[in-house]
């Protein structure tokens with residue numbers, strides 16, 4: 475990965491190469507951390523971060539789930555994210571993390587110090603420009619989404635991403651671009667790092683928040699945009715069969731933005747090309763994040 479200038483660590487900027495942790499840090503051994511991902515977009519008057527306040531709210535909620543003592547307020551964290559963009563110049567993605575550091579062996583996390591960091595990177599297109607334009611191929615993973623009986627499935631906990639990594643690897647090794655993950659009931663939850671939507675018989679559907687998904691901020695934005703455009707938008711259980719027979723399927727995520735899905739388990743979706751509604755929402759989203767659609771100006775924080 476191409477380095478950027480400075481990383482914000484516990485309130486101070488350090489050089490990229492100096493942002494290090496000890497080999498025995500708790501998070502490295504036990505996955506005890508939470509993280510966020512945010513995008514920065516060029517706007518007519520500079521740069522704007524998309525839904526900064528919501529992302530940092532979810533960050534603090536995740537920290538609360540892991541009972542971390544984060545010594546920064548929501549406001550301070552939002553300001554730190556903005557400052558990280560300012561000092562690094564041309565970046566498009568931010569990754570705030572809070573994790574247990576220390577130099578220690580033993581599971582008990584009580585008393586292990588929390589490190590908070592914010593890294594800014596050049597991400598470009600997450601799944602590839604071609605895939606974002608022409609559509610992704612998905613394969614249903616043999617790995618299920620962690621569910622509420624086993625883990626705080628709705629929080630962006632580092633350790634939970636092992637399952638996503640396994641699912642992604644399985645998909646790629648099977649010639650697909652992304653993994654579709656089911657929940658304990660066998661319904662669709664989401665992808666390894668994206669939420670999922672289907673469009674069928676004139677209505678939009680997405681798995682509900684209790685179906686072992688991360689409650690995505692892009693998901694929430696698309697639901698709002700779809701409703702504002704007059705679509706029926708329904709949060710419910712979505713089965714694999716319903717996805718196979720949908721007219722359109724697409725994924726949403728900060729990194730992946732809006733990505734059409736044109737194939738699931740070797741079955742073409744609809745006509746096998748990105749659909750009209752997907753395109754409409756993809757374009758609408760682009761207008762919003764770049765500040766051209768001023769109705770959603772509240773979602774942008776200028777830096």
Ligand code: PPE
Pocket residue numbers: 510511512638664665666667668669687688689690691692693726727728729730
């Ligand atoms: N589900 C999962 C499991 C997930 O990780 C993400 C974000 C989403 C849904 C979409 O959430 P939101 O970004 O709030 O719309 N995944 C991050 C993954 C990036 C990474 O590889 O790291 C992201 O999109 O930033």
